[in-house]
Amino acid sequence: MLLRNKLRFIIFLIVLSAPVLVPAQQGDTLRVLFVGNSFTYYWNLPQVVQAMATSQGKPILTRQSTAGGASLEEHWKGAKGLKTKALIEAGGWDYVVLQDHSQRPIDAPESFMEYGKKFGALARTHGAEPLYFTTWAYASNPLMQPALTEGYAGLAGAMQANLIPVGPLWALVRQVRPDLDLFFDDKHPTAVGTYLTGLAFFKKMSGLPVGKIPDRITTTDNSGELTYLLFVLPEDGDFLRQVVEAFDLGKTVEWRD
Numbered sequence: 001m002l003l004r005n006k007l008r009f010i011i012f013l014i015v016l017s018a019p020v021l022v023p024a025q026q027g028d029t030l031r032v033l034f035v036g037n038s039f040t041y042y043w044n045l046p047q048v049v050q051a052m053a054t055s056q057g058k059p060i061l062t063r064q065s066t067a068g069g070a071s072l073e074e075h076w077k078g079a080k081g082l083k084t085k086a087l088i089e090a091g092g093w094d095y096v097v098l099q100d101h102s103q104r105p106i107d108a109p110e111s112f113m114e115y116g117k118k119f120g121a122l123a124r125t126h127g128a129e130p131l132y133f134t135t136w137a138y139a140s141n142p143l144m145q146p147a148l149t150e151g152y153a154g155l156a157g158a159m160q161a162n163l164i165p166v167g168p169l170w171a172l173v174r175q176v177r178p179d180l181d182l183f184f185d186d187k188h189p190t191a192v193g194t195y196l197t198g199l200a201f202f203k204k205m206s207g208l209p210v211g212k213i214p215d216r217i218t219t220t221d222n223s224g225e226l227t228y229l230l231f232v233l234p235e236d237g238d239f240l241r242q243v244v245e246a247f248d249l250g251k252t253v254e255w256r257d
Contacts, residue, residue, distance in 0.1 A: 029059040030053075030058075030059070030061070030094045030095070030205060031060075031061045031063075031094050031095075032049070032060060032061070032094060032095045032097060032205070033062075033063050033065065033087060033088065033093045033095070033096045034062060034063070034097045035065050035072070035084050035097060035098050035099065035119065036064075036066050036097070036099030037066055037067060037068055037069055037070040037071075037099065037102075038066070038069065038187075038188055039099055039133075039187075039188065039189070040064060040066050040097075040133070041064060042184065042188045042189050043189060043190075043193075043229070044194070044229050045194050045201075046062035046063065046064045047062065047219060047229055048198040048217050048229050049062055049201045049202055049205075050062040052198055052199070052202045052213050053206060055212075055213060055214055056202075056206070056208055058202075058206045058208055060202075060205060060206070065082060065084040065087050067079075067080040067081070067082055068080075070082060071100055071104050071111070071115070072101075072104070072112070072115035072118075072119055073111050075115070076115050076118060084119075085122065088119070088123055088126055088128070089126055091127055091128075092127075093127070093128040095123075095128055095129050095131045095205070096119065096123040096128045096130050096131065097164075097201075098116060098119050098120065098123075098131070099132075099135060100112055102138070104151075105147060105148050105150075105151025105152065106144065106148065112151060113155055113158070116132065116155040116159075117158065120155075120161055121159075129161065129162070130159060131164060131204075132152050132156045132159075132161060132164070133152075133166060134153070134164060134166055135148055135166065135167050136170040136171070137167060137170075137171065138186050138187050139183040139187070140186050142171065142174070145171050148167050149165065149168055152165075152167075162204070164200055164201055164204055165200075166196075169196065169200055169243070169244075170193070170196065172243070173196060173243060177239065180192060180239070182196065192232050192236060192240070195230060195237070196244070198217070199240060199241060199244045200244060209245060210241050210244050211245055213237075213241060214237075215231065215233070215234050215236075215237035216228060216230075217229045217231075
């Protein structure tokens with residue numbers, strides 16, 4: 001059973017080395033809408049992905065529709081003041097990233113599948129490709145991960161869509177570097193956790209290497225002033241970039257018990 005679970009993690013991690021995503025609308029700038037909750041907005045993940053892309057000369061414009069604790073069902077029904085459907089229907093997106101509530105694939109799998117499919121179909125109707133964001137297990141319960149991984153994989157398979165296996169990537173980093181704290185609390189990411197997640201998104205969307213992504217992620221505000229989004233220590237940034245790069249085709253990540 002342990003060996004089978006390890007192999008399952010490796011298989012999902014290899015998804016990161018799949019062919020580069022082809023945007024629904026070809027152009028110089030990728031336009032990406034992130035749909036989710038605090039797992040997405042902690043440490044400004046959409047802006048971090050955009051800033052990483054800018055640092056590498058690959059324009060990615062990101063926007064978000066998020067609310068704390070929101071599920072895809074709540075996004076669909078317009079709860080919590082969300083206007084996600086209207087944003088997608090307005091069009092102009094290349095990708096719509098879909099991230100459900102952290103427990104939804106476990107506690108409400110029927111709703112998870114129903115609204116994950118509805119949003120995937122809606123995105124395609126308006127010229128975008130859905131991209132499913134596999135979330136991570138809580139710090140206190142790593143045994144959540146197989147169910148989360150299988151849930152998102154099943155949804156992506158049903159929609160013949162791509163996914164970003166962030167949760168399995170976190171699980172591997174937690175095992176290889178248990179000293180590296182990805183968690184701000186039991187659920188949400190630290191700056192390091194968001195940096196790792198951002199690397200995965202940038203790599204998948206751009207097809208570019210992440211080795212030159214800086215340790216300090218910056219942007220500019222409306223006044224043109226330099227703004228720091230997050231920092232990671234150089235030694236940690238180097239490790240995380242190596243981990244993500246190791247998912248290139250033909251390479252593997254050594255798994256140690």
